[in-house]
Each structure stands twice: as structure tokens, then as C-alpha cells.
Amino acid sequence: MKYAITDIGSNTIRLTIYDLVDGRPRVLMKKKSQVGLADYIKGNKMTQQGVWRLVHVLKTYEPIYKLFQAEAIFTFATAAIRNVKNSKEVLKTLEEATGLNVDLISGPMEAELGYLGVHSSFTLDAGVHVDIGGGSTEILIHKKDKVLYKNSLDEGSLSLYRQFVSRIFPNKKESKEIKKYIRGKLEDLDLPKVKGSLPIVGVGGTIRACNNLCSELFEPVDYQFSSDGEDLPGRFSLAQSKSISQGLMTFDPVYVRNVLRVCPSRIHTLTPGILILQEVAKVFSCQEIMVSNCGIREGYLIWRLDQDHGKE
Template sequence: MKCAIVDLGSNTIRLSLYNTLENGGFETLFSKKYMAGLAGYVSHGIMSNDGINQACAVLLDFKILLQQLSVKDMHVFATASLRNIKNTEKALETIKRRTGLSVDVIEGSEEGILGYYGALYTTDLKNGMMFDIGGGSTEFVRVKNGKVKNSQSVSIGSLNLFHSNVSGLWPEKKEQKAITKQINKKLNTVDFPKKSPEKVCCVGGTCRAILNIVNYHFNKQENNRIITREEFDKILKILTKHDITSRNYILKLCPDRVHTIIPGMMVVKEIMDRLNCKELWVSRYGVREGYLCKNFLMTGSTQEVTK
């Protein structure tokens, strides 16, 4: 059975088409994304009509594409893009009226758990911590003995940090300090473990982009999924120089994140500092696959968060 899922995010809107297998697994048939940048259409907590129209246009494009492939159903969920705005209901009503699609707005804690489900498909994470940096929020999940102990979400992401602090394309030194201050203000509300976790895993496009740069710079195998702290610090230092090398790396390896990769890396840095993280595992899968597993494959756990 083919299953189409759309993640209506703050930075990207991504369609993934999966083929579900009889053994409870899945295979990805294709993925298509638009860098819609919906967080940039939000002012004083209100998403503008232009932002809502942008979301509708992308969803209609996806709908037409799937019709051409004879895929009837498209399941859409939204994260911080619609969760953290004041006019959520208006946006949902407009999308429904113009596209015929109902959007499932998931809570921040649920988003974190879905990201964990997705990560489990390729990553062994029985004890440790997972985080997911999006365009408009970051989720944290603590895991012990294969059970979710805690799931939290904070309203900082690579795109909203850019819009609230950066005047040009890349943050200058003064702007980097402002970003760091904003990050730490939010991270102070997160229940980090007192001891360094056994394993730290990250999901999402920001971390995958960082891994891509690390693998290129250090000439690693394409299937490498690990970033050491030393490697991370080296890449962050290179990218924040704003020289020819940094520009070439960004434009060649993550052109669709040209303005968000540095703010995103700054979030990762502060998280790694707080976790005393020496090694970061980057998952191939995340919240979309978690949504698929939980809602359509029944392989995602339906456990409650344990206290």
C-alpha cells in the first residue's frame, strides 16, 4: 500500500511517499520538498494571508502530483508552523476550504515522541537523549530502558532564530551573541539529565545538513552517521568565518539552508555543551517516519510518557 505524508513545517513543507510492507516496515519511494519558510510570514504571532496562501499552493501542488501517480490519500500534519501561531483555526479553515485537506496539528511533546519513533527505525536508542531542530521549534526526548521518560518542546528553531536576529544572510558576531542568548534562555526550561547521556541522537534537516558537511570535509564514507565534538567544532568555526571556504561549503552542500544552517548549528552547539556530548548520532529518519509508523504501520509504540 502506498502512503503519502506531508510535514507542514516552519521552514520546509515536505511530501514523502512510502510503500508499506507486509512485515510492518516501509520503503521510501520518493520525497519532495519546498523551502516555504512559513515562519517568515509570522508577525506578532499571526501568520499572514500570504503565508497561508503559500501553504495552500504547496499542498495543491503535492495533491496534483499524487493524483498523477494514482495515489488517492495524502495525510498532512503540521508542527510549530501552525501550532505556535495565534490564528491556527483560521489557517486550518482556509487550507481545508481551498485544498480539501484536513491538517493534523501535533503538540510539541508528541512531535518529539514521533521523532523518536522515526529514529528507532535505524538507530538503537534504548538509553539516552534525542533532539530535533526544526525551523520553528526544537524537541527533546529522554529515553531510559527503551521507554520515553520525558518529551519537551521549546519555541526556538533555525528559521525563527534567523528572522529575529539576523539582518543580512549570515549572522555577524554581535548577532551570534544575540542568538546564543536567545537559545540559552529557552534551553534553561529544558529538563536535561544531570549526567551525560549514554547516547545522543538528533533528527531533522539541520542535523542531516551538518552531517553532510562533516562527511565532505573529513572525507568520510557517505553512510557515516556520526559527528564527533571535535569535528562539529571544526565545521562551526569554518562556517562562521564568512570567507570563501565557508560560502562554498554552504552553497555546495546545503544551498537550501543557506541562511539557517549557522543558527541551527548554534542550537546544536549549546545542546552538546549542556549534555557534555562527545559524539552525536544523526538519524536518517525522523518525525514523518514516526508519524507513518504510529498511525499507519502500528509499529510505533503507543506508550504514554512515564513519570
């Protein structure tokens, strides 16, 4: 059985086609549409232009559903729609225009779905799961399969760019303002005190893009495989992320060229996203970030299948 999952985010809309192998999601196809829904929000409402832009993208996915003979089509939305005043009207329009029933995911739920997705890929005894999106950042702390904390920061890489950055990359002053602002936001989350340091597991496009850049710019960490063939996570250091943010802030041509080659669609949002990661890492005294190839879409699929199974 094939499953189509569409993830409506603040910056991108992603369609992934899956099947299940031994109960784990296996990717058959991916498609990403760069939409920037956050740019269509005026007065804390999504404009009609933004709604119809979203409808247009979702309609272009219909032939892909048919091509892959997807037997189940699931669609969910996160900060781009949940944070606007007219979210109910937006969802109603989407359903009427596309026939899709869109699940609106809360911030804490988004954090937990990301954790479920990571957990389907590899096991970590304890850690901090961080998902930096365009309009929000999710943080979940777990220990021995028990979730100790989950919450959502109502700022992401795109929203920070729009709020603080005057050109393509934040300058030194703007970077300081972003970091100070994020520190205040993290204090408001009332994060639990933890002894020592906890490893960070990063999911989402910003962290994966940073990992890809680190692989190009620095001596890569050898990729490993476990004895049962399960992929282990990639990783990069906090120091490497600081080199990237510093290089882009100063328009260092080596860093700029690599961003244009490796992740051009994130050229304006990458630095604000990395600054969020650095502030979160500081809270948990973390010097290394592990990167998961699985995240919220895989977690959402697992959750939906559990929900549907429970109704049978």
C-alpha cells in the same frame, strides 16, 4: 498500499510517498518546497498571503498523489501553524481549499513522533533525540524503550535567524547572543539531570545538512551495516560542527563554497541551527552526534497507522 505524508514546517513543506516493507516505512519519492512560512507571520498571526502560499504548494502535490496512486493521504503541521493565534482559521482554510484534514502536532508530540521514526530505523539503549526545525526544537530523552522526558523549545533555526542575524551568517557578537539566548531557553525546559554523558541522535534537515557538510569537509566516519542489513546511523563530532559554525561566521571561502554546493537552501539557517545543537550537546556532555535518516514523518506514519488500526 502507498501512503502520502505531507509535513508542513516553518521553513519547508515536504511530501514523502511511502510503502511498507515488513512493517517499516520505505521511501518511494521525496519532494521539498522551500516556503519559509515564518516570514508570513505578522503580529503572531499568519497572513492571508502566507495561507494562500501554503494552499498553492499543497495543490501542486495533488498530481503526485494520483501518479503514485496513494491510497492514504496524511498531512500534519508543526510550529509554523501551532504557534500562531489564528491556527484554527488557517486549518479551516486549508481544509476548504484542498480537502486535506491537517493534524496539528504539539511540541511534545512532535518529539515523540521523531523518536518513533528513529526507533523504526535503528535501536539505541539510551539517548537524547534532538530535532532542530525552522520554528522549534524538540528534545526527548529515553532509556531502554522508555521515554523519560519530552518537550519542545519554541525556537528553531529560522526563527533565530530572523531574530538575531543581520546578514547571511551571524557574526561573532550575534553568535554569542544566540547561544546565550538558547542557554536560557534550555534552562526554562527544566531538563532532567543525567549521570555521565548521553549520546545525541539528531533528526531533521539542519542536522542532516551538518552531517553532509562534515562528510565533505572532514575525514568521514566509515558507514557501516549491521548483520541483518539494517542501516546504522551516520555521525559527526561536536568539534566538526564548531569548525563549520566558525568558518561560516568568518566567511571562510572553503566553508561558504561547500554550503552553497551541499545545502544552498540552508545557507542562512544552518549556523543558528548548529548553535542550538552545540548548546544542547553541552547540557548532556556529548561530543558526538549520530544522525538518523528517519524522523518525524516516519514516526507520524507509524502513529497514524496504529491509530487507524485501533479504530477497526
